[in-house]
Amino acid sequence: MSDKQITDFYRNALGIKTNEKEIYLRAVTHKSYNNSTNNERLEFLGDAVLDLIVSQQLFVKNKDASEGFLSIEKSKYVSRENLNRVAERILNKNVIKHKSSYLSKNMLGNTLESIIGAIYIDKGMQACEKFILKHILQFKTEGFLLKNLSRIINKIFYDKKTKVNRRS
Amino acid sequence: MSDKQITDFYRNALGIKTNEKEIYLRAVTHKSYNNSTNNERLEFLGDAVLDLIVSQQLFVKNKDASEGFLSIEKSKYVSRENLNRVAERILNKNVIKHKSSYLSKNMLGNTLESIIGAIYIDKGMQACEKFILKHILQFKTEGFLLKNLSRIINKIFYDKKTKVNRRS
Numbered sequence: 001m002s003d004k005q006i007t008d009f010y011r012n013a014l015g016i017k018t019n020e021k022e023i024y025l026r027a028v029t030h031k032s033y034n035n036s037t038n039n040e041r042l043e044f045l046g047d048a049v050l051d052l053i054v055s056q057q058l059f060v061k062n063k064d065a066s067e068g069f070l071s072i073e074k075s076k077y078v079s080r081e082n083l084n085r086v087a088e089r090i091l092n093k094n095v096i097k098h099k100s101s102y103l104s105k106n107m108l109g110n111t112l113e114s115i116i117g118a119i120y121i122d123k124g125m126q127a128c129e130k131f132i133l134k135h136i137l138q139f140k141t142e143g144f145l146l147k148n149l150s151r152i153i154n155k156i157f158y159d160k161k162t163k164v165n166r167r168s
Numbered sequence: 169m170s171d172k173q174i175t176d177f178y179r180n181a182l183g184i185k186t187n188e189k190e191i192y193l194r195a196v197t198h199k200s201y202n203n204s205t206n207n208e209r210l211e212f213l214g215d216a217v218l219d220l221i222v223s224q225q226l227f228v229k230n231k232d233a234s235e236g237f238l239s240i241e242k243s244k245y246v247s248r249e250n251l252n253r254v255a256e257r258i259l260n261k262n263v264i265k266h267k268s269s270y271l272s273k274n275m276l277g278n279t280l281e282s283i284i285g286a287i288y289i290d291k292g293m294q295a296c297e298k299f300i301l302k303h304i305l306q307f308k309t310e311g312f313l314l315k316n317l318s319r320i321i322n323k324i325f326y327d328k329k330t331k332v333n334r335r336s
Binding site: 041044051 | 208209211212213215216217219220222223224227233234235238239293
């Protein structure tokens with residue numbers, strides 16, 4: 001694919017208007033294509049962004065759940081297996097720049113994390129949240145598209161506290 | 169310790185002015201003290217917040233480093249061992265509400281993560297960053313206290329790209 005086709009793919013298939021095209025092109029560049037300028041650092045960042053967004057969404061959604069439940073739920077979404085599956089569904093294999101003889105599932109899943117890293121740098125946390133809600137968490141998004149996350153987490157946290165206090 | 173003494177500890181020893189006192193009291197409540205209303209959920213959230221903040225700080229600070237290097241560096245900061253060590257240094261054992269016969273190092277380290285979760289809910293990402301920079305990363309903070317993280321990450325990312333392009 002040409003760079004133009006790749007940015008078209010971002011816009012048309014993923015719903016991402018790419019402000020900073022270079023970051024998004026790097027996000028689909030496997031190290032086999034360019035050993036120094038590739039998507040590995042973006043993957044490192046995207047992994048942590050994904051982890052926090054999934055954690056806080058689960059925290060808010062499951063307001064009476066234990067930490068053990070939340071951890072199990074989280075692993076369903078952020079596991080290598082799930083990310084590979086999502087990437088197979090939403091990415092086009094041709095979008096990935098690589099010189100490997102074979103495009104593995106992990107290369108697809110890792111690219112998904114790199115794309116999250118790119119969105120984070122280009123557009124920030126809220127855009128990542130929107131992307132992750134749509135493609136990975138697939139919750140009903142209304143009500144979870146949080147303009148002020150901490151305020152709403154806070155509200156729910158206190159709703160729970162109040163309820164607990166009423167019980168005791 | 170009384171609740172008043174605990175919030176005084178937050179303010180005087182950790183530099184945190186506690187807006188929402190209940191969250192901070194919960195952050196130091198071990199499940200042995202209260203099986204239903206304790207710090208485990210906050211620890212779940214704080215762990216992910218810590219992970220992202222450490223990741224993005226390392227990403228920005230080591231702008232030419234490989235993903236492998238960043239991962240190794242990250243593990244030094246977010247490892248159980250390091251968190252326990254930091255918690256032993258900055259927390260007062262008496263601050264933790266528990267009914268366990270013995271306060272383990274892990275109980276201290278986990279409380280540190282819960283406190284980060286509490287700061288995140290009460291004050292948001294930037295306050296967590298400040299806390300983590302001061303107590304866990306201990307970088308020179310000037311220049312890393314980022315008002316607009318993505319803008320600055322972006323700038324550094326592009327500085328690197330430009331340099332790479334010049335080389336090629």
